[in-house]
């Protein structure tokens with residue numbers, strides 16, 4: 526005998542959306558209480574659909590879901606927060622795509638994700654408020670790595686156990702840690718990290734979003750930190766997803 530239909534309510538952020546059959550959409554949603562869900566939004570591609578706008582990308586949405594055999598099916602959807610401000614600026618929008626893809630990559634179905642959910646909402650709010658989109662991405666990367674068990678060690682060298690001095694140290698990707706120049710010699714790998722970049726990384730890692738708003742970085746520091754964290758992320762997960770290429774295309778566009 527078939528199991529009785531299960532109905533549940535949850536709140537989540539839409540990470541991904543793709544067309545399914547003629548009129549439907551499959552959406553990937555990160556929820557606080559149920560982790561990552563793949564849901565079917567029937568009729569969401571029809572212009573007349575009431576559901577369509579509510580299951581747009583990056584929306585925080587209140588969902589009533591009917592658990593079917595293959596997918597949960599969205600019965601009702603109401604927007605909690607539209608994050609409409611993200612669409613006003615291409616660089617902000619590209620950054621939101623990146624955060625969503627990174628989340629989708631790190632969080633598996635069935636994983637608990639309350640911490641990542643809170644981080645994502647916080648970062649999207651910060652992005653929407655008009656912060657430096659690059660800073661929001663670096664903040665998100667550092668804190669996501671932390672939540673997923675890959676917190677970069679930025680203070681103590683794992684080789685000799687000493688506190689790292691204020692000098693150019695190296696980041697060892699396999700170790701997930703900064704190492705002092707002495708210990709780095711024998712390892713033959715790693716990436717040099719300037720004193721300025723170390724300070725910014727430590728600040729971002731230990732601070733809340735509210736403390737990061739006043740940070741202003743030079744283009745050089747931005748590039749260094751983006752490269753370092755990007756390489757580290759590539760060393761722990763399969764990367765990059767499509768949004769990375771989108772961001773690079775946006776950054777190459779002439780100023781308007």
Ligand SMILES: [Zn+2]
Pocket residue numbers: 682683684685686687704705706707708709
């Ligand atoms: Zn050392």
